[in-house]
Amino acid sequence: MTPQGTAENRDIEFENIFLTVKSITAYKKIIRGVSGKFKSGELTAIMGPSGAGKTSLLNILTGYQKSGIQGIIKCSNERGKKRKKASSDYRNYSCYILQDDHLLDYFTVYEIMYYTTKLKIGGLSREENDFLIDDILSTLGLIKQKRTPCGSLSGGQKKRLSIALELIDDPPIMFLDEPTTGLDSNSSRQCIEMLKSLAQKGRTIICTIHQPSAPLYMTFDHVYIMAQGKCIYQGLPQNTISFLASAGYICPQYHNPADFLMEVANGEYGDSVDILSLAKESCLCKVENVLQYDQNSNETWKRDSCHPSSFYTNYSTISASEGNFIKEQKDKEKDMSIEPAIITREILLEDPECCIRKKPSEWTRFLVLFQKQLIYFYRDWTVARIKLILHFLVGIFLGVTFQNSGYNASKFITNLSFFMVSVVYLSYTALMPAALRFPSELKILRKEHFNRWYKLRTYYASFLAADFPLQILFTLAYTIGSYTISSQPLEIRRFLMVFLIHSMATLVSAGIGTMFGTIVNPVNGTFLGAILTAVNICFGGFLCLFPQMNNVMYYLSNLSYMRFCMESILQAIYGFNRGKLICPEEEEYCMFTNPNEVLHEIGMDECSYWTDFGWLIVNLLVFRLLGYCALKYKVK
Template identity: 35%
Template structure:
C-alpha cells in the first residue's frame, strides 16, 4: 500500500494555488445533451442527462464501451464545447470556462510523458511553469517532496520516466497535475493498463485526494469489488443516459427495486454493465426513468434525493468573462485587462519564463536521446564522406559541371505531450512553439556544417571562404525550412498521414526548383509556383555560391568543354540575372511562412481536440 496521507495535505497557501482549504466545489449538470456531426451525419451521444458530483467524494463514471463516459467527462472538464446543450454549474452557479479550467486538471488515459527526464526534473519544470516566480524555489521543492512522498515516488526521484513502471507513470501523471493544487481532478480511465494491485494503489490515492476536500471524477472500466469499495459515488451511463447515480452499496438495492437481482458472487458493477449493455432485456429505459436520468440520487433506505445543486459559495468561479480562452491568442485583451484588474493570468509563469523552462527541458531531452543524436551525427558524416568519394575532385572540372550541380543541390512533436500539458494550462502554445523552434536551431546549424565540410573539400569546390559560407548559409536555411515543413505536416496530420504527405507535397516544388526543369521551360501559368518553392531558392542560392560570371575558367581534360567558362553554366540555367542574397531572402521568408503556418495548424488542431 502507498504511504498516503492526504488528509493533512496542503501544499502551501500561496496565491497561485487553486484550491483553498475548506472550500468545496460541487459540480452539477442538468439536461446535458451532446451531438456530434451535422445534418444527416448528426449523432446524439448524450441525451439530456443530469448529475451531481460533490467535493470530498471520489466519483466513478461507469458504463459499457461507447456509452458516452469519456464524452461526458470531457464536457464536464471543459475540453468539449461544440454541440452541447444543457448547463454545468459549480456550487449552483453557471460554470465559466476560463476560471473553471484554471481550477481543474485533467489526467489523460495514456501517460504522455517525456521519457528522458527524471521524475524530479519533470516535477521541477512543472512547478516552475505552473507556479511561476511568485513561489520561491524552496517552497516549490518542498511541495514536490510532499507530493512525491504522498504518491510513493520518493525513491524514484532520480529515475528517468522511461524506466518507471506503468503504475509509477500513472502516479507521476497525477502528481504533475497536483503541483498547483487543483480543486477538481478529472481522470480518464486511470487504472487502464495497470495490474490489480497498482490499480488499487492508484484509486486509494484518488480517494485520499478526494478526502482532502477536492472533487475527483474518474471514468473507470470494470473495477473489481475492492476497487469499487473505494469510490463514494457511482454514475452509470448507458446509451448516453444515466441509469444509476448514488453510493456504491445502494447499486444492488436499486437494481432490485427494478426487478433485477444481482446473482450471488457476481460483481455488482459487472452486473450493472451487463444490464446497461442490454443483456437482461430492454430494462435500461426503466432504470433511466427510475433515476430521472440523473436528476436524482438513489440512496438505500431513503427515498431518492434530488441531485439539485448546493448553495452557491464564493469560490472565485464566477468572473465576468464569458469567453473560453483556452488558447493564448484569443485572450490578449483579456489578459491585459486581467493584469490591470489584478486578476490572475492564464498561466502560472510569465511568457519569457515559460520559454526559458521549455527550452531547458527540450534541450535536456534532445541531449539525452544519445542514440538518436549520435546516429544523426554519424549518418551526416558517413553520407558526406560517401558523397565526397563519389564526386571526388569534380568541383573544378568543366566536364563534370552537371554532376557537380546535382550533388550540391541535393546535399542541401511530442504532440501528445503538448496536448496534455497545454490543455492543463501549464504554458501557452506560443511559448512552447518558440522554445521548440529555438531548441532546434543549433542542430540545424551543426548538422549541415559537419555534412558540408568533407563534401566541399573532397569534391574540390572553390577554395574561398566566401563561397563556402554562402553555400553553408543556403544549406542551413534549407535545413530550417525543411524542418518547418515537417513540423507543419506533423502538426496538421497524424504521423502516418504526415510522413506520406510531406515528401509528396514537395515534389511540385522540386520540379519547379530550376534543376529538373529550366525556368524558361515552365509554362507561364505555373511560373508563380517557383516563387513559392523554397527548393527553387535553394537551387539558385547554392549554384550562385559556386559559380559566378567572373570565376576563372574550370579545368578541361577534353578537347572541348562547353562549360569551361562558368558564365555558360549560369546562362544554361537562367541564373545570370539572379542574386544570391535575394535567394537567401526567399529562404528566410519561406522559413517564417512555414513556421507561422505550422503554428496555426497546431493551434487549430488543439482547438479541435476532444
C-alpha cells in the first residue's frame, strides 16, 4: 500500500490520563485526568498555552513518556477483537515526528528516502523502491527537490521530508509535535493542508500547535484544547465561539477564535479553566457535530446533538453547579496523588494486528547503516579527508622534531618523549571529535530508534564497523612518517608492533569520547576528555618514572591505558633482543647503549608486550560497552 491508498482506520481513545513528575521538593501534576477520542480520517490539533500539557499528552499517547502515568489508552479499528498489549505493540503502527527536523545534511532527498526505505521495508527491488519514493515525494510536493541535499532545503521542505520518511511504511497513526514551528504563514498553511489530505485517506493524525491563524484553525477537523493540565474544549473548531459564549465568554467580532480561546485559557478573563471544564463535562460540546452547507447564503452553520439551547445556557446556571464540580475534581485528583513509582500505564488495544509490511532482517539493516556511515564519513571532509592529511603532516613534523632519536644512545629520554607525544596526540585527536560528534547525532538516533527504523545495537555495530577502519587508517598515516623520520628501527616486525599499539590508543580514546559525548553536552564532554587525558599522562610512566612512584600512584597507574601503551611501545622498540644503540662520536660518554639498561632504568624491563596489549583490549571492550550503555540510556 502506498501513501496514495487508504490507510487502515484506527481510532484512539484515552480515559482519565494523569501525569505526575517529581520536582525538587515534591510531586507535580502535569496532566489532570483528561479524556478524549481522536478518530481516523480526521486531523486533530492539541492546543493550549505554554505549560498546558499538550506536548506531555502527545508524549504519553506515543509512548515517548513512560513514567509517572496512570490511565487507559484504547486503540481500535472496525474489527473489534479486544485484548491487552504492551505499549511497544501499540507503537508498532504509529510514528512520532518531533518538533525539530533532524536530517543528515550530506544526503540528498532521494538518498535519505532510499536508505530509509531499505531500513523499513524488506524484499523490494530497486524499481519498486524508486516507485514508492517517487509516489511519496509527489504526494508531498517534493519531487522537484529529489536530488537536492537535505542541508539546502527550506524549513517547510524539511518538515515535509520528515513526514515523507515516516510515510514509507504507511503508518495508520501519526503524531506530530508543533509541525508549523519555524515556518512562515504560507508554509504553515501548506503543511496543515498536506496533513489534512493525508488524514482524509483514513489516517489518524494528531499534532500539537500553539496559536494558529483563524484560517489555519478552521482547517482542522477536530481540536482538543488544554489549560493547566485539563481539557477545556474538544470538538469542531467552528463550534468554539458558541461554546465559549455558553460559558459566558463572548468573542469580539472579527477576532480570531483561536486567539480568543488562548486568551481565555491564559486567564485574561478570570479563572476560566474550571468553568470551561465544567461546560465540557456538561455536554456543551462533547457530542457529535454535524456540518451543513447552505449554498444560497454561502454560510457554514453548526448543529449539536444536544438541545440547541444548551449552547446558550445561562451563566448563573453554570456557576451554581461550579462549586460541586470543582470539589469533585479536586477530590478525584487527591485520590490520584500517588508516587509515580507505583503508577502503571495500561494500554488496551483492539485487534492490534494490521497489514504490516515485511521488515528487513537486522543484518540487512546493519549493511544499510554501514553503507550510510561510510558515505557520511567520505562526504564530511572534516571527518575523513582533512583529518587524514593532518595526521600525515603532523607525523612528518614530529618525526623531524625528534629526528635521530631512535638509534642515538644519548637521546633515549628524547625518544621516550617522542612516543609519549605520539600516544597523547593520537588519543586526543580521537577522543575530542567523538565527544563533539555524538551529541549532534543523538537527536537523529533518538527519532529513528523510537520510530523503530532499527535496533540500537544494530546502529552501534554499524558505527563501530565503519569507525574502526577509519581510525586505523588515520593511525597508519601518522605512524609511517613519524616512525621512519625519527630513525626508529627499520624492522617490519617492530613497526607493526608500534602501529598496533598506536591503533589501540586511538580506538580506546575514541570509545571514551563516545561515552562522554553521549552522557554530557559537547562543552562538558571536551572538558572531561581533557581532564582524563591529563590524568592518564601523569600515570603513563614518563613524567614520573615507575621506580620513582610511591606505591599508591604505582597501583593507580594500572587504571591508565597510556601506561600499557608506553610499556608495550618501549618493549617493541628496546626489547626483543635489539642490538646496542649508537653513541655519536661528538658525545664523550653515553650511559645507556644497552637497550635492556634503558628498560631497566625506566622500570619497564619486566613488562610483557602481549600482556599490555591484552589489557588494552580489555580497556577497549570496557569503554565501548560503557559507550553503548550510555547511548542506550540516553535514547530511552
